[in-house]
Amino acid sequence: MEKRGLNLTLKIWRQENAKTKGAFVTYPIQNISPDCSFLEMLDQLNEQLVDKIERPICFDHDCREGICGMCSLYINGRPHGNDTGITTCQLHMRRFKDGETIWIEPWRSKAFPIIKDLVVDRSAFDKVIQAGGYTSVNTGGAPDGNAIPIKKENADLAMDAAACIGCGACVAACKNGAAMLFVSAKVSQFALLPQGRVEAKERVSNMVREMDQLGFGNCTNTKACEAECPKEIKISNIARMNREYLISALQK
Amino acid sequence: MELNSKIPAGPLAEKWSNYKASQKLVNPANKRKLDIIVLGTGLAGASAAASFGEMGFNVKIFCIQDSPRRAHSIAAQGGINAAKNYQNDGDSIYRLFYDTIKGGDYRAREANVYRLAEVSNNIIDQCVAQGVPFARDYGGQLDNRSFGGAQVSRTFYARGQTGQQLLLGAYSSLSRQIKKGSVKLFTREEMMELVLIDGKARGVITRNLVTGAIERHAAHAVVLATGGYGNVYFLSTNAMSSNGSAAWRCFKKGAAFGNPSFVQIHPTCIPVHGDYQSKLTLMSESLRNDGRIWVPKKKEDAEALRAGKLKPTQIAEENRDYYLERRYPAFGNLVPRDVASRAAKERCDAGFGVNETGLAVFLDFESAIKRLGKDVIEARYGNLFQMYEKITNDNPYNTPMMIYPAIHYTMGGIWVDYELQTTVPYLFAAGEANFSDHGANRLGASALMQGLADGYFVLPYTIQNCLSHDIQIPRFSTDLPEFKEAEKSVKEKIDKLFSIQGKHSVDHFQRKLGNIMWEHVGMGRTKKSLEEGIQLIRKTREEFWKDVRITGSKDEFNPELEKALRTADNLELGELMAKDALLREESCGGHFREEHQTPEGEALRHDDKFMYVSCWEYKGEGQEPELHKEPLVYENIKIAQRNYKE
Numbered sequence: 028m029e030k031r032g033l034n035l036t037l038k039i040w041r042q043e044n045a046k047t048k049g050a051f052v053t054y055p056i057q058n059i060s061p062d063c064s065f066l067e068m069l070d071q072l073n074e075q076l077v078d079k080i081e082r083p084i085c086f087d088h089d090c091r092e093g094i095c096g097m098c099s100l101y102i103n104g105r106p107h108g109n110d111t112g113i114t115t116c117q118l119h120m121r122r123f124k125d126g127e128t129i130w131i132e133p134w135r136s137k138a139f140p141i142i143k144d145l146v147v148d149r150s151a152f153d154k155v156i157q158a159g160g161y162t163s164v165n166t167g168g169a170p171d172g173n174a175i176p177i178k179k180e181n182a183d184l185a186m187d188a189a190a191c192i193g194c195g196a197c198v199a200a201c202k203n204g205a206a207m208l209f210v211s212a213k214v215s216q217f218a219l220l221p222q223g224r225v226e227a228k229e230r231v232s233n234m235v236r237e238m239d240q241l242g243f244g245n246c247t248n249t250k251a252c253e254a255e256c257p258k259e260i261k262i263s264n265i266a267r268m269n270r271e272y273l274i275s276a277l278q279k
Numbered sequence: 280m281e282l283n284s285k286i287p288a289g290p291l292a293e294k295w296s297n298y299k300a301s302q303k304l305v306n307p308a309n310k311r312k313l314d315i316i317v318l319g320t321g322l323a324g325a326s327a328a329a330s331f332g333e334m335g336f337n338v339k340i341f342c343i344q345d346s347p348r349r350a351h352s353i354a355a356q357g358g359i360n361a362a363k364n365y366q367n368d369g370d371s372i373y374r375l376f377y378d379t380i381k382g383g384d385y386r387a388r389e390a391n392v393y394r395l396a397e398v399s400n401n402i403i404d405q406c407v408a409q410g411v412p413f414a415r416d417y418g419g420q421l422d423n424r425s426f427g428g429a430q431v432s433r434t435f436y437a438r439g440q441t442g443q444q445l446l447l448g449a450y451s452s453l454s455r456q457i458k459k460g461s462v463k464l465f466t467r468e469e470m471m472e473l474v475l476i477d478g479k480a481r482g483v484i485t486r487n488l489v490t491g492a493i494e495r496h497a498a499h500a501v502v503l504a505t506g507g508y509g510n511v512y513f514l515s516t517n518a519m520s521s522n523g524s525a526a527w528r529c530f531k532k533g534a535a536f537g538n539p540s541f542v543q544i545h546p547t548c549i550p551v552h553g554d555y556q557s558k559l560t561l562m563s564e565s566l567r568n569d570g571r572i573w574v575p576k577k578k579e580d581a582e583a584l585r586a587g588k589l590k591p592t593q594i595a596e597e598n599r600d601y602y603l604e605r606r607y608p609a610f611g612n613l614v615p616r617d618v619a620s621r622a623a624k625e626r627c628d629a630g631f632g633v634n635e636t637g638l639a640v641f642l643d644f645e646s647a648i649k650r651l652g653k654d655v656i657e658a659r660y661g662n663l664f665q666m667y668e669k670i671t672n673d674n675p676y677n678t679p680m681m682i683y684p685a686i687h688y689t690m691g692g693i694w695v696d697y698e699l700q701t702t703v704p705y706l707f708a709a710g711e712a713n714f715s716d717h718g719a720n721r722l723g724a725s726a727l728m729q730g731l732a733d734g735y736f737v738l739p740y741t742i743q744n745c746l747s748h749d750i751q752i753p754r755f756s757t758d759l760p761e762f763k764e765a766e767k768s769v770k771e772k773i774d775k776l777f778s779i780q781g782k783h784s785v786d787h788f789q790r791k792l793g794n795i796m797w798e799h800v801g802m803g804r805t806k807k808s809l810e811e812g813i814q815l816i817r818k819t820r821e822e823f824w825k826d827v828r829i830t831g832s833k834d835e836f837n838p839e840l841e842k843a844l845r846t847a848d849n850l851e852l853g854e855l856m857a858k859d860a861l862l863r864e865e866s867c868g869g870h871f872r873e874e875h876q877t878p879e880g881e882a883l884r885h886d887d888k889f890m891y892v893s894c895w896e897y898k899g900e901g902q903e904p905e906l907h908k909e910p911l912v913y914e915n916i917k918i919a920q921r922n923y924k925e
């Protein structure tokens with residue numbers, strides 16, 4: 028059964044570096060197998076560009092199976108493209124039609140400056156975690172793993188929140204550039220576990236303060252983040268974080 | 280070169296306690312004056328750096344990705360082993376130790392493996408304390424699953440994302456130290472060269488991947504935790520940036536390379552589907568708990584499947600060959616990876632493959648769904664099924680999955696002694712980058728265990744023992760001639776690559792090398808295939824250095840250059856892998872020499888000749904590497920032919 032290849036027009040954002048201005052450049056590409064992934068399509072374009080001694084398009088990627096959070100494209104106006112519950116590397120070309128024009132942009136947000144082409148700097152996320160996304164335990168001396176039973180329900184909810192891959196799609200999707208979904212997922216994971224309760228108050232206030240200082244915007248409840256999150260992190264985490272934050276502020 | 284494994288005296292179960300009781304320590308005031316470089320932020324690197332930071336050392340940590348949280352460890356799905364015996368099914372430290380040695384086909388060092396089993400329980404406790412959301416049962420206790428190569432249920436897991444959760448745990452601890460200032464983080468910064476001063480590892484040269492700047496970093500000791508080299512094969516389950524380059528550069532500075540030919544092929548990956556393919560996706564081995572592997576009994580059926588004229592569900596039960604259950608009644612679908620992989624290849628080579636390319640077998644959940652219900656299967660594997668469907672467009676609830684073996688893990692790596700120190704003093708190696716613990720085959724859920732054991736519970740002790748000799752040694756200046764020299768060699772190499780301006784992309788060469796490796800140094804190896812392979816690798820290496828084309832410049836973000844530097848190393852490392860496989864005239868674990876098999880087609884070891892670790896020493900450009908042997912002595916385990924039939 029011979030599958031027909033797709034012929035597409037790509038409009039890709041090219042930008043030399045953080046200081047220069049960028050623009051869309053048009054690249055036609057032919058005979059793309061519907062079974063190949065979106066990034067494999069870009070690989071093929073890059074190989075053609077190298078053949079023509081042109082500069083290949085820079086984009087972030089690594090695991091190519093939806094878990095490292097490295098890939099990050101805005102495709103036809105949606106972070107991670109037109110499918111739900113997946114990352115760009117999991118998007119397959121069978122989701123596109125022959126003859127289609129595809130717009131490919133980097134994440135656009137004040138807190139994520141562009142490095143080159145489609146690559147952005149997401150180190151602000153690391154800084155938020157450094158502000159409190161941990162339990163303060165040193166290596167060694169931890170009690171037996173079963174010493175404190177944890178209700179399955181809470182363990183499962185904590186896992187749901189912990190599934191965040193730190194990709195930044197929530198920020199890119201948000202018109203305010205808010206990082207609430209990302210931050211609340213981490214706060215929630217710990218808030219739900221006895222090990223995390225110990226420092227719950229300090230954690231939430233430190234992480235929120237850091238988030239504000241790093242230039243992320245305010246949350247106005249548009250829910251765009253939840254709709255675009257590849258790991259389907261729920262906005263109920265934001266409500267939980269707001270509760271935690273309030274308690275921590277009241278008790279100061 | 281002297282190989283001293285430094286195994287402590289005393290009975291096996293007391294070696295590690297004895298070591299810790301008699302090792303030298305460094306007091307807090309002195310720790311502040313000592314610097315450690317950690318290369319890699321995977322489980323091994325992140326856990327080591329966080330622990331060093333907590334202890335009071337000054338640490339610099341490096342990774343290729345934009346965040347430490349993205350190291351390849353993040354992709355591990357199935358789980359992590361520990362000898363907790365929470366299930367009361369007869370597990371113990373000794374049994375985990377025994378299973379690991381046996382699973383490794385008697386090619387690992389007893390003392391190291393015992394220590395690994397011993398600290399495995401601490402890892403679980405540590406991770407729970409960090410807030411790792413392991414799966415729990417309704418009583419609130421930690422849950423376990425079973426994995427290939429074991430008859431007990433000792434694998435801890437966090438849904439299908441165990442590696443992610445463990446890495447995020449280590450990453451949080453690391454982040455805490457970064458905030459405290461004890462660890463300095465360098466992301467998008469790749470190690471290019473090791474710097475030796477008086478024969479000791481005292482620094483590295485790195486390339487800033489954003490600006491292209493070449494930088495110098497000095498320290499009292501260097502820890503290599505840069506992962507495995509499976510990407511020599513081009514297509515593997517590894518992440519795109521996974522590489523053996525850092526290890527290879529250390530090899531060229533005098534670190535012996537142990538068992539380079541020992542690579543693991545994972546039986547349950549999604550089959551190759553096109554030339555444009557960039558990587559292979561693993562389907563967790565845990566699927567073998569409930570999935571049954573089969574091919575048709577009749578060749579006509581296989582041919583009809585390949586032609587798309589027959590659906591798998593149309594093949595009657597009696598016409599299916601559940602070949603693992605047939606050949607290995609005791610372990611069935613849960614035989615170790617190497618055994619399962621070879622059995623799949625054997626069936627496909629015999630003409631029973633089930634997809635267009637003839638290189639796939641079925642992994643079927645029909646009977647599990649009948650027995651347990653769709654809900655149970657969905658709860659166990661829902662996310663994996665979904666991932667499979669996204670990639671293949673097939674729904675595994677209705678039709679069996681198709682799988683085929685793929686390169687997955689490298690047991691070989693930089694040789695280390697009991698302290699995880701390499702043959703270059705003050706250079707340590709941890710995690711997948713070192714050769715220890717897994718012998719010729721790694722059991723499922725044991726890499727995560729080893730990475731965290733090395734980082735949390737071994738290195739913090741052994742590095743102290745080593746650095747206790749250096750408390751008088753002031754910080755090294757990066758203006759020393761050794762740094763200048765190393766930097767110069769890196770810059771020259773980059774300039775040389777750019778000067779070629781040939782006709783082919785880097786991927787062209789890496790793909791070509793990958794094909795040679797898979798065909799000639801892959802699952803079934805022969806003297807002939809290896810000898811030919813070596814010639815082909817050499818030829819490809821020559822072509823690369825004549826005809827590679829790298830676009831862009833060296834002073835910018837340039838992934839083509841990054842790939843070129845790694846491929847250049849792979850073209851050398853691949854040859855050493857083939858040489859090592861050629862030398863080892865036996866079959867053991869993942870290393871299968873077709874000339875050496877039992878009448879039933881099982882791996883046939885030659886313990887009288889090959890009960891050793893092959894350690895290769897670099898002898899200079901264009902020179903043959905020299906082989907050294909570390910004999911393996913089994914004092915506690917009775918050596919046997921591995922048997923998964925009874």
Ligand SMILES: Cc1cc2nc3c(=O)[nH]c(=O)nc-3n(C[C@H](O)[C@H](O)[C@H](O)COP(=O)(O)OP(=O)(O)OC[C@H]3O[C@@H](n4cnc5c(N)ncnc54)[C@H](O)[C@@H]3O)c2cc1C
Pocket residue numbers: 318319320321322323324341342343344347349350351352353354355356357358359441442468469470471504505506507516517518521522524525561687688709710711712723724725726727728730
């Ligand atoms: C798909 C998949 C599933 C797996 N599932 C399991 C499982 O269920 N259970 C299990 O036990 N094992 C599993 N494994 C194996 C296991 O994940 C790895 O062996 C282990 O995580 C390796 O950890 P590491 O810390 O040694 O290296 P990695 O996690 O590979 O980290 C390497 C680090 O080194 C850095 N680095 C590399 N080169 C350089 C350089 N030159 N300069 C600077 N930094 C560098 C990288 O940026 C990265 O931070 C799986 C592997 C794969 C591929």
Ligand code: SF4
Pocket residue numbers: 190191192193194195196197198208209212255256257258259260
């Ligand atoms: S919350 Fe979702 S979208 Fe945001 S970083 Fe995490 S995984 Fe990505």
Ligand code: FES
Pocket residue numbers: 087088089090091092093094095096097098114115116117
């Ligand atoms: S490349 Fe890892 S999530 Fe897409």
